[in-house]
Structures are given as C-alpha cells and as structure tokens.
Amino acid sequence: MLRQMTSALALGLALAGVGYAETIEVKMLNKGADGAMVFEPAAVRLAPGDTIRFVATDKSHNAETIDGMLPEGAASFVGALNEEIEVTFDTPGFYGIRCKPHFAMGMVMVVAVGDEATAPESFLEGRLPKKAKERLEAALAGL
C-alpha cells in the first residue's frame, strides 16, 4: 500500500514537472512471451536515478550485471537467488543483466540509462552464450 502511494506520488510530482525517480518492475519468469527463462520486459530505458525492482515471480532466478557489460564507472551488482531487489541506476549508458543459473539459456536483459540511442560497439564483444547474445541483440533493437 505504501509503495503504491509512493508511486502515485511520484507520478504526480513528475506530471507537475518536479524531477522524481521512477521505479520500474521487471519480472523474472520461467516462461514469458519470448519463450523460456526471461526477464520481462527484457529491454528497459530509464532516466538516471530511476530504479528497477527485480521481482522473482518464479523461483530459481537472480539478477546481476554481466561482467564487462556496464558503463565505465558504474558499479556491478549481484542479487541473490529468489531475492527481490531494487537497483537504482545513476550512471548513463547500457547495462547487460543476466540470471546466473539461466545465462546459458538466454535469460538476459538490457537496461539503457539516459538518451544515448545505440550501445557502444564493445557491448556485445565479450564471450556470451549464443542464446544470450540473440536475446541481447533483440533487446537492443527493441529499446
């Protein structure tokens, strides 16, 4: 209830033209619109200071940054298994996020912070499972 009230307040303030950070919910699912083992939505664009709440809708998932797939100066994070976490993204740029146990099955998502239209060329250069790379490409295209 408190959370809903806060969200409503945030929306009100945003509409009133006062800068106030948003919280976006991302579900971690065994099955979603894009197939098995997904973050939903898998592509999210935020303003700096916005927050994502990763909801462990299904069990056996976590959310963590993929090594080498975050803007320079941004801190990595690692959520525990089955843990609902809220992460605030302050540094503009592109973030690759994965579920550790289902990384090889392509359970990944992209968070873009700020107005930058395209991810840096190096974003997909690291060693990635085939399915994860496909999903990351699709997510980048869907931002």
Place this chain on the structure above:
Amino acid sequence: MSRLTDLSQGFPSRRSVLRGSLAAAGAAAALGAGMTQAQARAPRGPMPMPSRVPQHLIQAEAEVISKAPAVDLSGYTRVRQELVAPPFAPVHEQVATGGPKIIEITLETTEKLMTVDADTGAEIWALTYNGSVPGPLIIAHEGDYVEVTLRNPVDSVFEHNIDFHSSTGALGGGALTHVFPGEETVLRWKATKAGVFTYHCAPGGEMIPYHVCHGMNGTVMVLPREGLKDGKGNPLRYDEILYIGEQDYYLPRNEDGTFKKYAVAGDDYADSLEAMRTLVPTHSVFNGAVGALTGDKALRSKVGSTVLMIHNQANRDTRPHLIGGHGDFVWEAGSFNDAPATNLETWLIRGGSSGAAMYTFEQPGVYAYVNHNLIEAVLLGATAHIVVEGEWNNALMEQVVKPHSIET
C-alpha cells in the same frame, strides 16, 4: 603471503554493499559508484552470497597466460584413450612402455534424466560427463599429458567446465574450460603426481555444489611409470579394476514426502540448493542409482583375482569396507608416491578425493562393498555386490556346527 586488498582503508566488501546497509551505501557513494541498492528482501530467508573471483584478477591471469612461451612437445607420442562407462576402466598399461604420451580424451557434458531409485520414483536431471555418474575413469602415467576436449552439446541448459585435482594451475583447469551450450574447448595438463584424483565441474558460485551433487565428478588415475609398488618396492599388479563413484544426492520432496519431478534440467535449481543446505543427502549411491551394482547387476570375479577398487567421492567423506575381505594395500588418500597401508578393514575417502584399495579374493561367495556408515549403505544406497567364484578354503573359515535349535 600478503593480502590482495589493503583492509586498513576500511572499504566494505562488495558483499556488504549488496546488503544495502547504510555504511555500504555511503561507501558506494564515496567510491563514485553509479548504482546503489535501495532495498533487498529475501523471501525465503537469508542465503549467503557465494564469493566470486573478481573480474580484474581473471583478466590478469589471462594476460600472464598469454605471455607464456610455447612448450616443446617433441618426444611425446599421441594416443587416444577411448573412455568407458563405470564401473569399468579404459584399456591401459600398468607399466608404461615407450616414452611419455599425450593422451587424448573427449568428455561431453550431457544433461539427462536418470533414475536414482526405481522403487520410490526418485529421479534427477543429472549433469554428467559422457552420460554416466560418476564420469568415466581416465588413466595416464606420471609424466604423460592428458589432452581433454570438453564439449557442451547445443541443447544443454548449463555452462560447464572441469577442475582436475591431478593438474596444476588455473583452478585445476576450471578457469580455462568454461563452455557454454554449443561450445567446446581443449585443455592439456601434465600428470606430475602419481595417484588417484577427483575431477569435477566447477562453473562458479552455487553452481559448483549444484553440478557436483548432480553427478559431475569422476576419477583420474595417474600410475607410476613402473606401475604400483608395495612399501618395500615390490611390484603390485591387479587383474581388474572396480571403479566406484559414490554420489550424494539431495532430492527435493513434495509435501507428502514423495520426490519431486521436473520437466527439464535446471528446473530443480532453487529446490535443490535448499535441500543441499541441509547437508543431509536423500541418497548416497554407487554409480548413479540405488542398486546400480547389486542383484542382477552385481560384479563378478574369481578366487585368486586381484582387484583394484577405486573410489571417488567429490563432496563428502565416506568409508569403504569390503564385507568378508580386506584392503590388502590401500592408498587411502590417493597418492601412489606414498607406501600403501596394509590389511585395512575400513578406509576413509575424504570428500573431494579418490582413494584406491587392492585386494586378492581368497574365498568364493558374495562380497558386499559398502560405505560402512551402514545407514548410508543400506538405507541410502551405498552398496555394491561382487560375486566371486572358486573353491572354498576350510583352512581360512569353516562352519564347525550348523545352526540348530538349543531347545530340548
């Protein structure tokens, strides 16, 4: 030795940053971190975060490796070892002939549904090397190279790798062998120490115990070039090998006590980790299943035959015992460079190691090779049978009077 990080600066670990404490948030700001974690809630109670090797250390190691000079492999002969499923051993020499070899093997990381106990419907989406629990026995001689092709099939769920306790460096090769589904890699390591050693999958974090407790482990045997010897230097030779992998399984149960079933590999992940945290296995089996080596599947031998019993337990202590026999020569901790202990009744295999025991059958009959925690042997599955043929020797044992009534 010195610490990697100067702790006097008072920076909290990344772990405490993730805990979202006030101090950690402050430290994150001080470090110029672009992200802070506002709130963390674990619905099922706190789970310790597994520690990870920092990325910059992994990169540093990769740089050191990339600068290493090439090794001269002239003088080595390449041979291919065809691996076989346990409890059997690949074709090999006990005494090495010729010069040192590069032994080529292939391990495929197969994920498959396996029956653990047909009577109770217990099953597991096992993670295996070459489709068996334990993985196949690999045999080399001291001074040989083992060159392993590790292949992860396209339809796998998980990333896999391999850590050879018999090898030196890079987490036993674990750091150099991570393969995603649809990838393969080749690793070559030198067998510098003689003995029996565990190998196992170790992909990182909770994945390590998860993969090991789903069957991904086995034994490498590195024989001395001149073969095995007793404590006085006399040669010891065996006629056959019995290769046992003892596997502790932690199978999740439904509320009515029945074992849960899952549609695909990996679906049991959260439930399994929870079951594993109890440290109480639901099963402790030889070669993948209750009864894999008993009854119709019992092993056969004969009086006068010498068997080398190799026992692997990658995770948990166990205490093999041959009921009706002994360990004539026992390399309990696995090193063939040490003199074997003699005439043991029971020996200890430390979790995370292999051991070997040699015995020559002197009487016919049924022998039970067990984990002599007899609860585990009888109730959890850790039993194998060996049916031995031959002539009974009354000089060793005789039934003087048959059981008869003492009532008048």
